[in-house]
Amino acid sequence: MTIADKTVLVTGANRGIGQALVADALRRGARRVYAGTRQPLAHPDGRVTPLTLDVTNPAQIQAAAEQVDALDLLINNAGIWLYDDLSDRAMLEEHLAVNFYGTWGVTQAFLPLLTRSKGTIVNNVSLMALAALPLTPAYSASKAAAFSLTQSLRALLAGRGVRVHAVLTGPVDTDMTRSLDIPKASPASVARAILDGVENGEEDIFPDPMSALLADGWRDGVAKALERQNAALAQAQLVTA
Numbered sequence: 649m650t651i652a653d654k655t656v657l658v659t660g661a662n663r664g665i666g667q668a669l670v671a672d673a674l675r676r677g678a679r680r681v682y683a684g685t686r687q688p689l690a691h692p693d694g695r696v697t698p699l700t701l702d703v704t705n706p707a708q709i710q711a712a713a714e715q716v717d718a719l720d721l722l723i724n725n726a727g728i729w730l731y732d733d734l735s736d737r738a739m740l741e742e743h744l745a746v747n748f749y750g751t752w753g754v755t756q757a758f759l760p761l762l763t764r765s766k767g768t769i770v771n772n773v774s775l776m777a778l779a780a781l782p783l784t785p786a787y788s789a790s791k792a793a794a795f796s797l798t799q800s801l802r803a804l805l806a807g808r809g810v811r812v813h814a815v816l817t818g819p820v821d822t823d824m825t826r827s828l829d830i831p832k833a834s835p836a837s838v839a840r841a842i843l844d845g846v847e848n849g850e851e852d853i854f855p856d857p858m859s860a861l862l863a864d865g866w867r868d869g870v871a872k873a874l875e876r877q878n879a880a881l882a883q884a885q886l887v888t889a
Contacts, residue, residue, distance in 0.1 A: 652677035660726030664822035668839035703750030747790035766809035803879035818858030
């Protein structure tokens with residue numbers, strides 16, 4: 649798809665990658681950008697419509713869906729990232745509530761609009777979905793779950809004409825990673841690479857220098873081949889059901 653003239657919704661749009669995605673969608677000529685945030689947001693561009701959207705709040709998700717008449721591109725970007733050591737179940741549940749169930753809940757709420765437009769879903773997961781960082785194991789586990797959700801949605805929604813992309817981000821210079829003294833990509837460069845990947849039809853998008861090193865190995869590897877095999881099996885079952 650191309651972003652020009654399309655209607656886009658970005659969750660977690662108040663800062664970091666989400667804020668940069670709103671800006672880049674506008675730069676590409678999006679007709680309307682819905683900016684989902686937990687706190688009220690003001691934006692100088694008239695094409696931006698703020699939505700109060702805490703992805704852990706089903707009532708807010710439903711209310712947001714009722715405010716949107718049409719949608720071409722949903723970007724599930726909202727997320728949390730906290731240090732833990734897997735000793736506290738509540739910490740794991742907090743990460744799952746945002747990074748996994750939040751993504752699922754928003755997708756389900758907006759799926760009728762995306763089915764109507766034969767639109768696109770982009771889930772911003774993480775390289776930690778492929779290899780955990782033990783400093784943040786609850787985050788890693790929740791992103792692995794979100795990646796598996798993305799792969800399943802990709803197969804299940806293909807018959808409806810809805811494309812589903814995974815974004816496998818490496819370190820990005822946001823509030824989340826402020827304490828990590830490592831090389832980081834800028835949010836603007838990552839947002840640009842994400843929307844480039846959408847427009848180029850890349851199922852799995854590797855939008856920064858660290859993740860890009862893994863791109864070819866992933867796309868040509870056995871795990872991706874197994875995903876395609878399993879997706880074909882699921883689609884065959886759906887056709888015969």
